[in-house]
Amino acid sequence: MSSDLESAALERKAKLQALRKKRETETSDIEGDSKRVKEDVGGVSGSDRPILKFRNYKPKDETLQNLQMPRAKPESVDEQIEQHLNAAKEKESSKEVNLLSLAPRKPDWDLKRDVAKKLEKLERRTQRAIVELIRERLATGDVNLADVVASSTETENWNADQYD
Template sequence: MADGAGKLQEEALRRKERLKALRERQIQNRNQDEGEPENKQLRGDEDKGDEEVKHRELKLRNYIPEDKELKERQVPKAKPASVEEKVKDQLEAGKPESIIEEVDLVNLAPRKPDWDLKRDVAKKLERLEKRTQRAIAELIREKLKGNEDDLASAVGAVKQEDYDSE
């Protein structure tokens, strides 16, 4: 344990020495004029030309002076911007548009795993459906042709029963 504590103290001393050296370098850089960036040098040149004006112009915002000269320097009171207009604009921008009309509920529902197979077979099924309807219609016509006599007699018999019951 004593060994570990000794190492930690040594590291702390080294760290302190490095920080001390770093501070000294920073102080030296501040003292040297060559180390200043160009922006700072330009600002310093402007200040040297205006040595006559050492203070900034007074602007009185909250203080109401009694002196006439100071009253001229008083800044007029600022009028607050209309918050209502900004709030209305933000509320209008935040309103959701009616997306419900555009959304189809079929697209929202989860699809079955075989939906792509059904999609691919749909064209073929349409052709088969048309052929099936034609075949059914043809079979019904054949039955009606074969049973025209039976049909006519059946219709006649029904009419007779209706007349007899009345």
């Protein structure tokens, strides 16, 4: 029975020693990690680890407190709004009222707009016809050139007065 107690005591001793060794290795790992963190804090890092920046967290460790980012202050929007409002007021005051845009249009303005292309074609045709008539008169030789040109300008003026 005493041997059973002695063997149990030896087993417990061995377990306790193993636990102590395990605890010592864990504390040495933690100390090694804290050394690495201190190196990262100082900027001396052999590895490609990112530098810690605490934006929303206030660390309790004194070595990490210098990594805390300063609190951001929101910008005031009031100044920007005032600038936009002042710019809008300047634009409104700089615009002058155009009397033509206020005046009502003639009732047939849309008809003139639609017919304008057709009138251009017709004017080109009338000019060609006038030129042909002048050539015919000159070919017969009966009429003086100055009289023919004068009569054609008179007809053009008459046509322009009619359509305006």
